[in-house]
Amino acid sequence: MFARFRRKRINPVLRDLLQETHLSVNDFIYPLFARSGEGIREEVASMPGVYQMSIDEIVKECDVLKRLGIMSIILFGIPDVKDSVGSDAMCEHGIIAQTVREVKAAHPEMFVVTDLCFCEYTDHGHCGVLDPVLETVDNDITLDNLAKQAVIHAKAGADMIAPSGMMDGMIQAIRGGLDSAGFENLPVMSYSTKFASAYYGPFRDVAESSPSFGDRRSYQMNPANRREAIAESVEDELEGADILMVKPALAYMDIIRDVRENTALPLAVYNVSGEYAMLKMAAKAGVIDYDRVMMETLLGFKRAGADIIITYHAKEAAILLGK
Template identity: 90%
Template sequence: MFARFRRKRLNPVLRDLLQETHLSVNDFIYPLFARSGTGIKDEVASMPGVYQMSIDEIVKECEDLKKLGIYAIILFGIPDVKDSVGSDALCEHGIIAQTVRAVKAAHPDMFVVTDLCFCEYTDHGHCGVLDPVLETVDNDITLGNLAKQAVVHAKAGADMIAPSGMMDGMITAIREGLDSAGFENLPVMSYSTKFASAYYGPFRDVAESSPSFGDRRSYQMNPANRNEAILESIEDEKEGADILMVKPALAYLDIVRDIKNNTSLPLAVYNVSGEYSMLKMAAKAGVIDYDKVMMETLLGFKRAGADIIITYHAKEAALLLQK
């Protein structure tokens, strides 16, 4: 006697009844990139379908997203002026604060997450204030600035803060800053396990955030390290993070499952720019069925343990799910 697994696969209704993992439009957070000006919607060559937008265009985009059932966005800012400390990120009139206020005024039902980091705002492209001797980010000085940045976003109306700089102690500093300013109920979704990955290349085009020297391996994680990846997320849970995250997603599904098995917190993944662009270019070359591969990839994130997927595919996936 041998097992006949096909008994449960022959009938499509039974297949659907027994499907273990499901995708929903409620799983998605859609990234948006804000810059100053009006009427700006500039497509990024390395990321077809992804745009730098002025605030008025982002407000319009939110209307389109809601028609697809997408009610969660994550905002990244492209300032007009960059300096050594990322001053625009600390200013209540900075690009992200302005964008949050505009989106919440026009769409109070839109859930607005703000990326909390300095790489887009510094003239050197690193994720905080530099230590001139070590030529890397000064961890502890940057913690204070992250707390200030979080409060600026909170006062503008952000619904959730998502720190991405991989500074040691960043969740403690941000949580204390938010709580002392009266935002104790504002959740923090930490980029708790973020690797120093080559998959980020196209993002740096759209966010204009490439480092002017070196790389980010002195603070982002070594892609070879599994145990350290788990420890990073567990430490952020101890410090008070409400949601954890693994970034990138596709090449790190083992890490997603490892962390899921070691925490009770919700877990997000960031389906990053390189992952997105590879599918776009493969579709353009005619070597894949884009829709099927995209949906299979997103389903794989859920199966590995993700509760939330930050993805540039969100609009396309939502359309397919509606059908």
């Protein structure tokens, strides 16, 4: 006697009743890229449908997102001036602080997450203050600056801080800075397992954050390392992270599942720029059913263990989910 699994698949209503994993518009955080000026909405060639926007355009974009049911955004900044320490990121008049204030004034119900790093703000494109001898980021000096940056974002009205620089001890430093400034109730979503990935290429176009020399392998994770990936996220939980993250997502489904099985904390994934661009280019070439592949990919992240998906597909997926 063999098992007849198909009995449960023939009727479409029964198929829906028995579906184990579900995708919802509430799962999504949508990335937005802010720059100074007015009326600016510049599409990025390597990421069709993704734009650098002035703050007034971001405020308008939030109207679109709300109509689609997307109530969470993550902000990245493109400053006018970059320097060796990323001063704009630690200034109350910096691009992200200004954007947070104006978005929250216009859309107080929008949940605003801020990416916390320095690669977009430094003239060398690395994620903190450089150690001139080792020619890599000075971890401990950067921790102090991350704490300052977090407090600036909190004072501007951010609803959650998301540190992405992969500095050792960053969650402890940020949590300490926030608590000391009276923001003990502000959650921290850590990019806790972030790999030194080739999938980030298009993001560096939109965020203008490519390193001027070398790469980020001295602080981002080796894509070959599984046990270390788990240890990184477990450590951030111990330091006080409220939500963990795996980045990228598509090539790291095993890591998503590993982290999921080693923590009870909520888990986010970042469906990164290269993953997005590949689907867009494949659709343009006519080799995939774009909508089906996109939704299957997002569903796969949920099945692997993700609670939250940061994705450039959020608007398109929300439209399909609403049909």
